[in-house]
Amino acid sequence: MLELDGLSAQVGGFRLDCVSLSVDEGECHAVLGPSGSGKSTLLHAVLGTLPVAAGRVRLAGEEITHLPLERRRLGYVPQQLGLFPHLSVRDNLLYSARARRVPEAEYRPLLDRLLEITGIVPLLSRRIVTLSGGERQRVALVRALAANPRVVLLDEPFTALHESLRRELWWLMRDLKRERGLTVLLVTHDLTEAHFLADHITVLIDGRVEQSGDRATVYRRPASVAAARFLGLKNLFPARLVGPGEVVCPALGGRLAVVDGTAVGGEVWLAIRPEQLALRLPDDPPRQDERRLAGRFEAALDLGEAALLHFRADTGVLLEVRCGSRVLRRYGIEAGDAGVVGLPAADLFTLPR
Amino acid sequence: MTVLALYASLIASLFWILDPAILRETLFSERTAFSVRLSILAASLATVLALLLALPAAYALSRHRFVGKEAAETVLEFPLIVSPAALGAIILIFFNNPLGAWIQEHSFYFVFGFAGIVLAQFLTVLGLAVRMLKAAFDEVSVELETVARTLGASPRYGFITVTLPLARNGLIAAFILSWAKALGEFGATFMVAGSMAMRTETLPIAIYMRLSSADLEGTVALILVLVTIGLAALFVARRLLGRVAHA
Numbered sequence: 161m162l163e164l165d166g167l168s169a170q171v172g173g174f175r176l177d178c179v180s181l182s183v184d185e186g187e188c189h190a191v192l193g194p195s196g197s198g199k200s201t202l203l204h205a206v207l208g209t210l211p212v213a214a215g216r217v218r219l220a221g222e223e224i225t226h227l228p229l230e231r232r233r234l235g236y237v238p239q240q241l242g243l244f245p246h247l248s249v250r251d252n253l254l255y256s257a258r259a260r261r262v263p264e265a266e267y268r269p270l271l272d273r274l275l276e277i278t279g280i281v282p283l284l285s286r287r288i289v290t291l292s293g294g295e296r297q298r299v300a301l302v303r304a305l306a307a308n309p310r311v312v313l314l315d316e317p318f319t320a321l322h323e324s325l326r327r328e329l330w331w332l333m334r335d336l337k338r339e340r341g342l343t344v345l346l347v348t349h350d351l352t353e354a355h356f357l358a359d360h361i362t363v364l365i366d367g368r369v370e371q372s373g374d375r376a377t378v379y380r381r382p383a384s385v386a387a388a389r390f391l392g393l394k395n396l397f398p399a400r401l402v403g404p405g406e407v408v409c410p411a412l413g414g415r416l417a418v419v420d421g422t423a424v425g426g427e428v429w430l431a432i433r434p435e436q437l438a439l440r441l442p443d444d445p446p447r448q449d450e451r452r453l454a455g456r457f458e459a460a461l462d463l464g465e466a467a468l469l470h471f472r473a474d475t476g477v478l479l480e481v482r483c484g485s486r487v488l489r490r491y492g493i494e495a496g497d498a499g500v501v502g503l504p505a506a507d508l509f510t511l512p513r
Numbered sequence: 514m515t516v517l518a519l520y521a522s523l524i525a526s527l528f529w530i531l532d533p534a535i536l537r538e539t540l541f542s543e544r545t546a547f548s549v550r551l552s553i554l555a556a557s558l559a560t561v562l563a564l565l566l567a568l569p570a571a572y573a574l575s576r577h578r579f580v581g582k583e584a585a586e587t588v589l590e591f592p593l594i595v596s597p598a599a600l601g602a603i604i605l606i607f608f609n610n611p612l613g614a615w616i617q618e619h620s621f622y623f624v625f626g627f628a629g630i631v632l633a634q635f636l637t638v639l640g641l642a643v644r645m646l647k648a649a650f651d652e653v654s655v656e657l658e659t660v661a662r663t664l665g666a667s668p669r670y671g672f673i674t675v676t677l678p679l680a681r682n683g684l685i686a687a688f689i690l691s692w693a694k695a696l697g698e699f700g701a702t703f704m705v706a707g708s709m710a711m712r713t714e715t716l717p718i719a720i721y722m723r724l725s726s727a728d729l730e731g732t733v734a735l736i737l738v739l740v741t742i743g744l745a746a747l748f749v750a751r752r753l754l755g756r757v758a759h760a
Contacts, residue, residue, distance in 0.1 A: 207663065
C-alpha cells in the first residue's frame, strides 16, 4: 500500500539516508528508533512537509512524492495530537468533511461507527482544553480516521500517557485496525508499543535502516549491534567463528555451538536475549546443547510482571537475565546468592563485529 | 511604580496650565473636530493597508526558510529604525523623482494632501505591523496546519480556519498598536503633508501648530484629546484581548 523507496532528506545537520520500507494493506508497520534517529523526519518526508532530497513515496502504486499534502489521503496524528483548540470536539471531527465538502450522507456512517467504537459521543460538545489526555487521544484518532485515509501515520501519539491508559489505547488501536482494516505507519521509541501494535518493524538509527522485518524476527534476531543494543540486548560478547555453527567465546567458557546468526566468519559478537537465559539449580541434570555457567547474582529486582537479574559468571562476565517474577520467587534468589545459568545453543546467535 | 509616577507627573503638569474655558472651546471647535476626524480616518486607513500588506510578508517570514531571510526581515522592519522625519524626507524626495512624479500624476496627489498623510502613517507603522504579525504567527504551531492539510484543507482553507483564528489575539494587538502609533505620528506626516489648517491638520500637527503660535492652553487641550483617544484604544484592546483569551 505505502512504499518508500530510497527516501533521503536533510534537516540542518541531520540526514535521513536512503530509507526503504513498505507497508502492506491492513498492516501496522512500526518504525522503531531512539530519540534523534530520524523517525519524525521520516514521517514529514512521507507527508511532504519536508523536501525529499532523493527517493520516492508510492501509495497504492501511485507516486505521491510531490503531490500536495491535502491530496495524498494520508491520515496523521502527531505527538502533540494537533487538535484545533479553538474548535469543539464536534467541529474538530467534522473538519475534514467541511474542508472536502463531503455530504453528510457520505461521512456520517463512518463517523458514527468510529464514535461508537471509541465511546466519545458524550464529548462532542466539549472544548478541547477541557479534555483529559486519553480523551484527546481518542478524538485525534477518530478525527484522522473519519477522513477515511488510505494510510494513517502515527508519530508517538501515546507517549505522554501513563501506562494503563496507554495499554487501553493500544487495545483500542488493535480493535480499530481489525475492524476497519487500517494500514498504519507508526513511529515510536517504545519497544513494547511496537510489539503490541506492529506486524512489521523497521529499526531506524542515525537516519539509516538498521533492520527491517517481521516483529518476532527483529526482536529475536537483531541484525546489527546497534539494533541489538537499541532493542535492549546487553548480553553481547566478543567471539570467533571457528566453523559452521561453532564459535569460541572465552567470556562464556570457550567453544560453543550456535544455531544461527548473521555473521559470516572471523571475529563476531555472540549474543543472547536476557529472557532466553535459563535459571538452573546446581543439581539439575545437564541438557543437550546447553552451556552452563556457575557464578553469583549481583542484583535481583522484582519488577512486578517480570524480574531482572545481574549474574556474574565465574569467567568474570556479567549477564543480564530476565524471568517471570514467579520464577524468581520459586528459586528464592537474592543478591549475593550463588547460582547456575543455562545458555541454550538454539538461542545463541552471532552478529558481525 | 517609578514609571507610573513619571507618567503621572508629566500628565499632571498639563493640568497646571489647563484653562477649563479654553478646553471647552477647543474641544467643541470645528477645527478640533476636523483634526479628530482626519486623524482617525487617516490612521484607520493606514493601519488597514499596513496590516493587509504585512500579513503575507509576516506569514512568509514565520513559515518559510529562504536565502536572505534575515536580510529581508531587517529591510521589512526598516521603518522601525529610521526616524519618522527621515522617513518623511525620503517620501518627499521619492515624489520629486520622475517615478514619484509619474505616480502622483496618474493616481493621487500625495505631497501636501490626505493621501500623503495616509502614506506617511502607513510606512511608519508597516515595520511594527510585520513584527507583531510575525510574532502572532510564530505562536501558532505549524503542526496544526500540517494536520489541517492531511484532513483535506487547502493551504488557504487551513490558513483561514486554523491559523487566523489562533493568531487573532496577535492580530487584534497588532491592529490596535499600529493604529495608536499612526494616530500619534507626526514627523513623517509633517514632512510629506505639511501643516495646513483644516487641510492636513491631524491632531499631532494641530498640537504643533498651536504650540508654534504660543497657544499653550489650546495645546494642552489637544494633547488631552490625543492622549484620551490613544488610551481608550489601548483599553479597548486590552478588554478585547482579555475576552478573546477567555472565550
